[in-house]
Amino acid sequence: MLPVYRLALPALCLSLILPCAFSVEAADPAPAATEKTTEEKPLERQPLPERSQEEATALERKIPAQEQQRLQAGADTFLALWKPANAAEPKGAVIIIPGAGETVDWPQAIGPLRRKLPDAEWSSLSITLPDLQSDAIAPRIVEAAPAPRPPEAGSKDSTTAAPIEQVAGGEADVADKVIAETTEEQSKADAERIFARIDAAIAFAEQQSARNIVVLGHGTGAYWAARYLSEKQPSQVEKLVMVAARTPVAAEPELAELTPTLKLPTADIFYKDKALDRNAALERLQASKRLKSSTFNQVALKALPDTKAEQEQLFRRVRGWLNPQNPAD
Numbered sequence: 001m002l003p004v005y006r007l008a009l010p011a012l013c014l015s016l017i018l019p020c021a022f023s024v025e026a027a028d029p030a031p032a033a034t035e036k037t038t039e040e041k042p043l044e045r046q047p048l049p050e051r052s053q054e055e056a057t058a059l060e061r062k063i064p065a066q067e068q069q070r071l072q073a074g075a076d077t078f079l080a081l082w083k084p085a086n087a088a089e090p091k092g093a094v095i096i097i098p099g100a101g102e103t104v105d106w107p108q109a110i111g112p113l114r115r116k117l118p119d120a121e122w123s124s125l126s127i128t129l130p131d132l133q134s135d136a137i138a139p140r141i142v143e144a145a146p147a148p149r150p151p152e153a154g155s156k157d158s159t160t161a162a163p164i165e166q167v168a169g170g171e172a173d174v175a176d177k178v179i180a181e182t183t184e185e186q187s188k189a190d191a192e193r194i195f196a197r198i199d200a201a202i203a204f205a206e207q208q209s210a211r212n213i214v215v216l217g218h219g220t221g222a223y224w225a226a227r228y229l230s231e232k233q234p235s236q237v238e239k240l241v242m243v244a245a246r247t248p249v250a251a252e253p254e255l256a257e258l259t260p261t262l263k264l265p266t267a268d269i270f271y272k273d274k275a276l277d278r279n280a281a282l283e284r285l286q287a288s289k290r291l292k293s294s295t296f297n298q299v300a301l302k303a304l305p306d307t308k309a310e311q312e313q314l315f316r317r318v319r320g321w322l323n324p325q326n327p328a329d
Helices: 004-027 029-038 051-060 110-120 157-207 220-232 255-261 276-288 307-322
Strands: 070-073 076-083 092-097 124-126 213-220 238-242 268-273 296-301
Touching: 029 238, 029 255, 070 157, 076 157, 092 110, 092 157, 092 220, 110 124, 110 307, 124 157, 157 213, 157 220, 213 220, 220 238, 220 255, 238 307, 255 276, 268 276, 268 307, 276 296, 296 307
Parallel strands: 092 124, 092 213, 213 238, 238 268, 268 296
Antiparallel strands: 070 076, 076 124
C-alpha cells in the first residue's frame, strides 16, 4: 500500500493550480473594458480658427504694434487698427468696416482710407468682422432637366412613376425649408456678433475722446453698417458713409429697404462702371426720394486704371463729405 502522503499529493497540487487559473480568467476582462472605454471616448478636436482670425494673426506681424488694438465683443476678441488724427483738435473718429473677404488693412478702400484720414484731422479705426456662417449654407440649386418620357400603358412603371416623383419632390421641399430656417437663424447670429463688434468699436472711440463718430462701410461692410444704424440707432454716430455697397447673399432685408430707415446723414459712394452696381444704387436713390425729409446723398465715381489714383479719388470724396468747408474739395 502506498503511503498516505503520496496519495494526497495530486489533490494538493490541484487545489493550488485551480485558484490561480480562476484569478487569471477573472483579471482578463479588465483590459478589454479599458480598451472599450477608450474607444467610446475619442479625443475631442479643437475647432479650426476662422479665416478672419488667421488673416488677423498674419497682419499682426506686419503692422506696427502701436496701431494694433485688441477689442472685446462678448466672447470674441478681435483685431482693430487705430490711427489718431494728426491734429491738436481732431474732428472725430471714423470707424471703418470691411466687406466679406477683406481685412482691417485691405488694399482697396480700407487700408488707404485708414492711413489717409488722420491727415484730414480724423482718427481712423478699422475693425475685423467675423466669418459669416450664413454664407456657408448654400441654397439648393435646381437645374432644368429634360422632361421624362411617359411610361407605356400597361407597363409596371406606369403605376410607380408618379409616387416616386412625389416622394422626391416632397423631400426636396423639406430640405429647402430646413436650409431656409437654418440660414435665417444663422444670419441673426451673424448680425449679433457683428453688432457687438461695432458696439466695441464705438466704445473705444469714445474712450479716445472722439467728438464726432462716423461709420464707414465698404462692400458688404456697408450693408452691416447700415443695418446696425437702422436697428440700433446709436446716438453717438452722426454720419454714415457707404462705399461700393453690397448686400450679403443670405442677408435680409435688402440694402434698398434699409437706407430709407436711416435717420442720419448718409453718403452712398458707388462706381458707375458696372451695370449691377449702378442699378442697385439707383434703387437706393429712388427709395430715399419717397421720403419727405431725406439726408441721403449719392456720389458716382468712375473706376480708374491707376489703382493709386483711384484710391486718392475715393479719399478726396470721403474727405470732402466729412469736411465740406474744405475749399480744396
